[in-house]
Amino acid sequence: MAWCFRNIRRHMGMLVRQNFAKSCEKKLNEQINMELKACHQYLAMAYHFDRSDISSPGLHGFFLKASAEEREHAEKIMTYMNKRGGLIVLSSVPEPLPCFPSSLAALKHALKMELEVNQHLLDLHALAGKESDPNLCDFIEANFLQEQVDGQKILADYISQLERAQNDVGEYLFDKYMGTGMHPANRIP
Numbered sequence: 001m002a003w004c005f006r007n008i009r010r011h012m013g014m015l016v017r018q019n020f021a022k023s024c025e026k027k028l029n030e031q032i033n034m035e036l037k038a039c040h041q042y043l044a045m046a047y048h049f050d051r052s053d054i055s056s057p058g059l060h061g062f063f064l065k066a067s068a069e070e071r072e073h074a075e076k077i078m079t080y081m082n083k084r085g086g087l088i089v090l091s092s093v094p095e096p097l098p099c100f101p102s103s104l105a106a107l108k109h110a111l112k113m114e115l116e117v118n119q120h121l122l123d124l125h126a127l128a129g130k131e132s133d134p135n136l137c138d139f140i141e142a143n144f145l146q147e148q149v150d151g152q153k154i155l156a157d158y159i160s161q162l163e164r165a166q167n168d169v170g171e172y173l174f175d176k177y178m179g180t181g182m183h184p185a186n187r188i189p
């Protein structure tokens, strides 16, 4: 019986839980899943561009780094969830798109995905405000919001540059630039 109470208390995270709404906990779990989905998609992109018949090492490195960052984001939220006494619920990650007709199509897909992630973060922040949870607002602001906007700008810049270089030589040169870090902040959120 004592074991049972200990387990229930542990399960509910009651020891540290304070002012943490169930709705915020649910939304944070959704955010974890979105970060893992992005991690999975960037990993698929990285190894698509590593194929011998495509061979774009710049994009391979760029998307590989992006994948690792998305996993870091998921872990950061999981660490935070435990600090707030929430229950982490991982769900299945959707199958990523396996290949892309061009570098431009991949970057456009990446930007679309980042805008969706950002919208979810904004909704989460609004919910935390509605639930009077300043700690969660601060966590989202300090760790995610600016980084998202910075990364989206970089992706949009890349898309504009690739759109101007619409031939094989242009795409080859773009990938070379990617490999050397054309942007001072050669990373995406």
Ligand SMILES: [Fe+2]
Binding pocket: 035, 038, 069, 070, 073, 117, 189
């Ligand atoms: Fe992320």
Ligand SMILES: [Fe+2]
Binding pocket: 038, 070, 114, 117, 151, 188, 189
């Ligand atoms: Fe991201």
